[in-house]
Amino acid sequence: MARILITSALPYINGIKHLGNLIGSQLPSDVYARYMRGRGHEVLHICATDEHGSPAELAAKKAGQPVAEYCAEMHAVQADLARGFRIGFDHFGRTSDPANHKLTQGFAEALDRAGLISEVVEHQIYSVDDARFLADRYVEGTCPNCGYDRARGDQCENCTKQLDPTDLIEPRSAISGSTNLEVRETRHLHLRQKQMRGQLSEWIESRTDWPVLTTSIAKKWLNDGDGLQDRGITRDLDWGIKVTRNGAPWPGLEDKVFYVWFDAPIGYIAATVEWADKTGNDWKRWWRTDAGAQDVKYVQFMGKDNVPFHTLSFPATILGSGEPWKLVDYIKSFNYLNYEGGQFSTSLGRGVFMDQALDILPSDYWRWWLLSHCPETSDSEFTWESFQSGVNKDLADVLGNFVSRVTKFCRSKFSEEVPSGGQYGPEEDALIADLETRLKAYETHMEAIDIRKSAAELRAIWVAGNEYLQAAAPWAVFKEDPDRAAAQIRLALNLIRLYAVLSKPFIPDAAHTMLEAMNATDAEWPESVAEAMSALPAGHAFTVPANLFDKITDEAREEMQARYAGKG
RNA sequence: GGCUGGGUAGCUCAGCUGGUUAGAGCGCACGACUCAUAAUCGUGAGGUCGGGAGUUCAAGUCUCCCCCCCGCCA
Numbered sequence: 001m002a003r004i005l006i007t008s009a010l011p012y013i014n015g016i017k018h019l020g021n022l023i024g025s026q027l028p029s030d031v032y033a034r035y036m037r038g039r040g041h042e043v044l045h046i047c048a049t050d051e052h053g054s055p056a057e058l059a060a061k062k063a064g065q066p067v068a069e070y071c072a073e074m075h076a077v078q079a080d081l082a083r084g085f086r087i088g089f090d091h092f093g094r095t096s097d098p099a100n101h102k103l104t105q106g107f108a109e110a111l112d113r114a115g116l117i118s119e120v121v122e123h124q125i126y127s128v129d130d131a132r133f134l135a136d137r138y139v140e141g142t143c144p145n146c147g148y149d150r151a152r153g154d155q156c157e158n159c160t161k162q163l164d165p166t167d168l169i170e171p172r173s174a175i176s177g178s179t180n181l182e183v184r185e186t187r188h189l190h191l192r193q194k195q196m197r198g199q200l201s202e203w204i205e206s207r208t209d210w211p212v213l214t215t216s217i218a219k220k221w222l223n224d225g226d227g228l229q230d231r232g233i234t235r236d237l238d239w240g241i242k243v244t245r246n247g248a249p250w251p252g253l254e255d256k257v258f259y260v261w262f263d264a265p266i267g268y269i270a271a272t273v274e275w276a277d278k279t280g281n282d283w284k285r286w287w288r289t290d291a292g293a294q295d296v297k298y299v300q301f302m303g304k305d306n307v308p309f310h311t312l313s314f315p316a317t318i319l320g321s322g323e324p325w326k327l328v329d330y331i332k333s334f335n336y337l338n339y340e341g342g343q344f345s346t347s348l349g350r351g352v353f354m355d356q357a358l359d360i361l362p363s364d365y366w367r368w369w370l371l372s373h374c375p376e377t378s379d380s381e382f383t384w385e386s387f388q389s390g391v392n393k394d395l396a397d398v399l400g401n402f403v404s405r406v407t408k409f410c411r412s413k414f415s416e417e418v419p420s421g422g423q424y425g426p427e428e429d430a431l432i433a434d435l436e437t438r439l440k441a442y443e444t445h446m447e448a449i450d451i452r453k454s455a456a457e458l459r460a461i462w463v464a465g466n467e468y469l470q471a472a473a474p475w476a477v478f479k480e481d482p483d484r485a486a487a488q489i490r491l492a493l494n495l496i497r498l499y500a501v502l503s504k505p506f507i508p509d510a511a512h513t514m515l516e517a518m519n520a521t522d523a524e525w526p527e528s529v530a531e532a533m534s535a536l537p538a539g540h541a542f543t544v545p546a547n548l549f550d551k552i553t554d555e556a557r558e559e560m561q562a563r564y565a566g567k568g
Numbered sequence: 569g570g571c572u573g574g575g576u577a578g579c580u581c582a583g584c585u586g587g588u589u590a591g592a593g594c595g596c597a598c599g600a601c602u603c604a605u606a607a608u609c610g611u612g613a614g615g616u617c618g619g620g621a622g623u624u625c626a627a628g629u630c631u632c633c634c635c636c637c638c639g640c641c642a
Contacts, residue, residue, distance in 0.1 A: 212572090212573080213572080213573070216571095216572050216573075217572070217573095217640085219572090220571060220572060220640080220641085221641095304572090304573090304639080304640090305639095305640085335573075335574095335638090335639085336638080336639075338638085343638095372593095373580075373581090377573085377574085377581085377582095378573060378574050378575095378581095378638085379573085379574080379637095379638060379639080380580080380581085381580080383579095383580095385579090386579080386580065386594085389579095389580095389593095389594060389595085390580095390593090390594080392605095393593085393594070394593090396605060396607085397605075397607055397608080398607095398608085400605065400607090401604055401605055401607045401608070402604085402607095402608085403604095404603095404604050404605060404607085405603050405604030405605090405607075405608080406603080406604085407604095408603070408604060409603040409604075410603095412603080413603085452581080452582090453582080456581095456582085456592075456593075459593080460592095460593095463609095466607095466608055466609070467608090467609065467610095469603080469604095469608075469609085470600090470601075470608055470609040470610085471609075473601075473602095473603085474603070475601090475602075475603040475604095476601085476602095476603095478603090489603095547605055548605090549605085550605080551605070
């Protein structure tokens with residue numbers, strides 16, 4: 001039995017995530033966690049909301065709430081949606097939790113002791129009326145290049161020219177619109193990542209089994225241009241983790257907090273501490289290599305935009321601290337999911353968001369389609385047609401109908417008990433042999449976290465049941481040789497139970513319904529298919545479940561297409 | 569402009585360290601079956617693997633050049 005620590009990228013607090021975010025980390029991490037649990041491994045699956053930074057402050061302001069209150073509310077919403085999608089986190093924490101404050105300050109102090117923190121004086125735009133420093137993108141004005149009057153301080157959206165906030169003509173605060181701005185000096189801490197470039201590079205180079213997407217992004221940041229740069233780890237904000245040194249406020253940085261990218265990944269550890277406090281478990285045996293974590297396999301899931309932080313910044317924090325923290329073993333990264341030929345857009349209301357999705361259809365529908373189309377090797381695309389076709393064909397026709405035809409046939413020709421009589425013959429043995437092979441392939445793909453291939457193999461396992469049934473034709477055999485038909489149906493009923501067990505990682509709710517209908521007490525991962533085919537003995541009572549999946553009609557699909565097209 | 573990733577059947581994608589007639593699912597055509605959510609099963613049509621040059625006995629698979637898409641960065 002292995003011990004596997006799984007973390008899913010932390011969703012930012014300011015709003016509900018769309019399907020692209022969902023398939024980029026939480027859904028695949030859940031499939032992997034469920035599978036590994038199913039195989040009997042000790043799994044800890046952790047996530048949290050990423051709550052600090054200006055966007056959170058501004059979203060709270062817009063909502064007319066104190067930021068702490070806003071975050072608490074949004075955390076509850078996101079936790080609820082995760083549950084709605086059956087994401088089985090052991091704990092869904094918050095980066096604003098006291099545990100994260102303590103850990104983050106501890107890391108910064110350790111890095112400082114290691115000589116990896118420097119103080120840097122910067123010049124930044126200060127808004128007198130807002131009483132705060134403005135990040136580049138919160139300064140707006142007229143573009144000196146093209147005259148566009150809503151250019152941002154980092155870039156003009158109209159002519160795409162890169163800008164410095166001080167380049168803008170008539171700059172104003174994007175928050176209040178105030179033009180009462182001035183350039184002020186401000187002191188910040190930098191993490192001296194440059195010094196760690198060799199160490200990080202060596203580490204990345206040694207990870208030969210990682211997805212190309214992960215390593216290529218990491219190498220780009222390591223080697224591009226002047227190579228890995230030092231980065232600021234503090235900000236002039238109220239909402240965040242106070243900067244300390246030797247347990248006391250850092251002299252000269254009393255009004256500052258850590259920059260969100262610094263404290264967020266530490267949130268993985270903090271959320272584990274939260275979990276331990278709540279459950280009475282020990283978090284150190286998952287995170288401290290001097291306390292048992294040396295034999296943990298740590299796997300992270302994230303979208304490609306998060307890769308630099310997980311391959312470089314966070315490891316720099318871990319390694320630089322000089323303390324025995326657990327470093328990630330495998331980074332599974334994903335490309336983007338597009339929506340009907342474009343991008344998902346929060347501002348334009350384009351695409352489907354997690355709350356809307358659950359209002360439309362149960363989570364299994366989304367889980368199945370998203371996972372079987374997840375953007376592993378390149379960006380992939382959500383279209384309503386593809387979604388309709390995938391759900392109808394795979395879930396309703398192949399799996400759902402299999403359960404339906406078998407249970408209903410048995411009820412009408414025998415009873416709602418596994419029929420006795422006859423025995424398995426060469427046809428059954430051939431099916432079992434085929435399924436043994438497919439089961440091994442499924443397991444191999446799951447171990448490798450090849451989500452799409454796993455889904456394809458699972459589907460092939462479902463199809464094999466229909467193939468068998470079609471060839472065996474118990475409805476015809478029954479007329480001449482009821483005993484033979486009984487054996488065939490006995491096998492088919494056992495297939496339903498097996499399918500439920502194997503399908504649990506992808507479609508947990510349907511799997512549960514199938515197990516209940518089969519009245520199955522054994523839901524353990526099968527040692528062998530042959531053995532699994534006698535789990536439900538003759539005489540075992542079952543019930544005919546309602547259809548597992550309803551089909552999506554053309555009308556419904558067209559309606560959705562129109563409703564979520566966005567206003568862009 | 570620099571750099572990832574990608575460009576393989578109508579659609580969505582597999583194709584590892586180069587090696588028999590390039591694969592799957594969907595869609596389409598035809599056939600079988602009629603237990604089942606008009607579901608299922610079988611057969612078939614369909615691709616000069618973005619373009620060009622090269623290496624090799626042999627190239628979607630390696631090298632170089634070019635074109636196009638997505639994204640990141642300047």
